[in-house]
Amino acid sequence: MNNVSRKALAGVAMAAASLLVLSGCASPKPGAGYIECGVSDEGSWTDKSFNESVMDGMIKAKDEFGVELKSAESNSSEDFAPNLQSMIDAKCDVIIAVGFNLVDAVNAAAEANPDNNFVTIDGWSNGATNLKPVGYNMAESSYLAGYAAASYSTTKVVGVYGGVQIGAVTAFMDGFYYGAKAYEKETGTPVTVVGWNAKTQKGDFIGGFAPNDAAGKAIAAGQLAQGADVLLPVGGDQFGALSEAISEAGVDAKMIGVDKNWSLLDEYKGKMLTSIEKRMTQAVYDIVKAAAVDKTPFTGDAYTGTLANDGTALSETEFITGDLKTKLDALKAGIIDGSINPLG
Numbered sequence: 227m228n229n230v231s232r233k234a235l236a237g238v239a240m241a242a243a244s245l246l247v248l249s250g251c252a253s254p255k256p257g258a259g260y261i262e263c264g265v266s267d268e269g270s271w272t273d274k275s276f277n278e279s280v281m282d283g284m285i286k287a288k289d290e291f292g293v294e295l296k297s298a299e300s301n302s303s304e305d306f307a308p309n310l311q312s313m314i315d316a317k318c319d320v321i322i323a324v325g326f327n328l329v330d331a332v333n334a335a336a337e338a339n340p341d342n343n344f345v346t347i348d349g350w351s352n353g354a355t356n357l358k359p360v361g362y363n364m365a366e367s368s369y370l371a372g373y374a375a376a377s378y379s380t381t382k383v384v385g386v387y388g389g390v391q392i393g394a395v396t397a398f399m400d401g402f403y404y405g406a407k408a409y410e411k412e413t414g415t416p417v418t419v420v421g422w423n424a425k426t427q428k429g430d431f432i433g434g435f436a437p438n439d440a441a442g443k444a445i446a447a448g449q450l451a452q453g454a455d456v457l458l459p460v461g462g463d464q465f466g467a468l469s470e471a472i473s474e475a476g477v478d479a480k481m482i483g484v485d486k487n488w489s490l491l492d493e494y495k496g497k498m499l500t501s502i503e504k505r506m507t508q509a510v511y512d513i514v515k516a517a518a519v520d521k522t523p524f525t526g527d528a529y530t531g532t533l534a535n536d537g538t539a540l541s542e543t544e545f546i547t548g549d550l551k552t553k554l555d556a557l558k559a560g561i562i563d564g565s566i567n568p569l570g
Contacts (some may be wrong), residue, residue, distance in 0.1 A: 238559035255292025260518035262287060263330075264297045265309045265329065267325030273365055273437070275462045276506065279486050280347055281323045283510025293518050306331040310382060314339055314506060320517060322347065322522070326394055333357065343524045345513060347506055348394055355526040360509050362531040363545040364394075365401035366561050367502045367538040369568035370554050371482050372405025375456040376417045377550055378499055385454030387421045387430035387445045389461030395431075398460040398484060400424040404570045408557075420449050424570070435462045443467035450475040456499055458482040465494060472497075479544070480545070501541040505531060534562045 262284050266277040270564035281297070288295045296316050298309035306328050313321045314335065322345045323332040329349035336344045344357045351357040375384040386402050388395040403424040410417040422429030430449070432442040442464045446457060450471060457479060459468055465481055465488060472479045481494070483501030488494050509529055516522040529538020540546070540554065558568035 236473055255290075257291030257293035257514070257518035258336075260291075260293040260514075261316070261318045262293050262322070262518070263313040263316060263516050264295075264322045264324065265306065265313060265328065265428050266297070266299045267327050268300055268302060271436075272298065273327065273463065274491070275485055276325050276347070279504075279506040280322060280510050283507040284322070286507065287514040287518070291515065291519050293514060296457045300328075303327060307335070315343055315446065320345060321439070322348065325349070326392070334500055334555070343517075345510075347510075348504075351528075353525055353526075354501065356524070357526050358513065358524070358529065359526075360506070360513075360529045360531075362392055362397075362504050362538050363533075364397040364502065364504060364538060365404075365568045366533045367540050368398045368401025369405035369408070369561065369566075370540045370557055371407045371502050372402035372407075372499060373457065373557060374405075374546060374550060374554060375402070375458070375482060376406040376409035377553075378545060379417070379456050381453045381455045382415060383418045383420060383453035383455065385420045385446070385449035385452070385457040387432065387442065387449070387457075387459055387461070389435040389464075391427075391431050393427075395460045396422075396427070399429065402458055402482075403467070403566045404568060405557075406465070407570075416439050418453075420452050420454055421445070432461050437463040438467035439464065440467070443471050446471040447475060450477055450479060455479040456482065458484070458502075460484055465497075469497060483541070489541060489543050496544075498541075498543060499545050500543050502540045503541055505537050505539065509537060513540075532562075533558055 264284055271277050271281045272480050284295050287293055300309055320343045324347045326348050332344055332346045334353045336354040344411055347360045351359045353489045384406055403419050406417050406419050413430050430445045432439050446468045468481055480499040481497055482499050484531040485504045489498040517524055561568055
């Protein structure tokens with residue numbers, strides 16, 4: 227019995243040792259050794275907007291592919307160049323600069339460091355082959371949002387306002403305007419769009435992108451007073467201020483989110499008609515995967531998010547159902563095949 231016991235114990239020990247050896251030889255994840263890095267726009271990586279969406283993409287790539295993640299947070303524009311340099315010094319394989327505010331700094335960094343690879347989110351390249359611009363055709367999904375807003379509205383007055391009058395903002399506003407007017411043309415029901423006229427390019431702007439800006443709340447209050455019962459603020463996180471304006475006005479109005487699906491946040495459940503998604507998370511993930519896992523050579527070719535490649539989309543909510551969803555699906559198909567122009 228003692229001999230049997232000793233043999234049994236020896237067998238167990240050998241099996242355990244084999245398992246340890248096998249586990250120690252487990253294959254590394256496909257992206258091991260690759261370093262992805264990010265430099266935020268002003269604000270934190272948890273800003274519920276641009277920065278956070280990009281960080282989510284980097285975290286997803288880290289978790290799935292085993293890449294190493296490094297980042298630098300910018301508190302002001304003075305941090306942009308030093309933060310980019312810190313990522314260059316960290317030997318990053320790709321450096322992702324978030325937002326158009328960094329476009330000058332990242333172009334300069336790319337030109338000065340041709341052996342490093344850079345990505346500019348919502349920016350553009352001055353021609354450097356090591357800088358990939360990531361942009362979005364936001365007029366497409368914004369057109370769908372404008373149609374949805376006009377359809378949902380009981381007053382047939384919808385509102386929109388922006389942070390600053392630049393192309394990245396007015397693309398949303400133009401699409402929204404023409405989508406609302408498409409509903410008007412189709413149904414014969416007059417729809418008033420307050421806050422923006424795509425034909426004259428005149429409208430309401432906060433003057434910046436500070437979260438929940440008091441100026442934005444004042445604009446929202448003015449549009450609500452004009453009868454708007456669906457409002458789209460294109461200026462980052464303005465939804466706390468807009469929600470307050472709606473509450474103080476004592477009206478039943480809905481908001482439309484930008485950049486990501488705001489209806490997923492508990493504080494906005496039931497308050498969002500939909501959101502116009504700029505799917506930065508997916509774009510960042512795809513770019514890192516191509517380089518770190520697929521070993522695709524990095525180029526400066528632009529990535530443009532569209533309805534066709536799911537780079538932009540309208541969020542599904544409890545309000546986008548039935549006939550409205552069917553109609554929006556048809557409009558989406560028309561935009562993709564070119565039979566519908568989202569800019570009128």
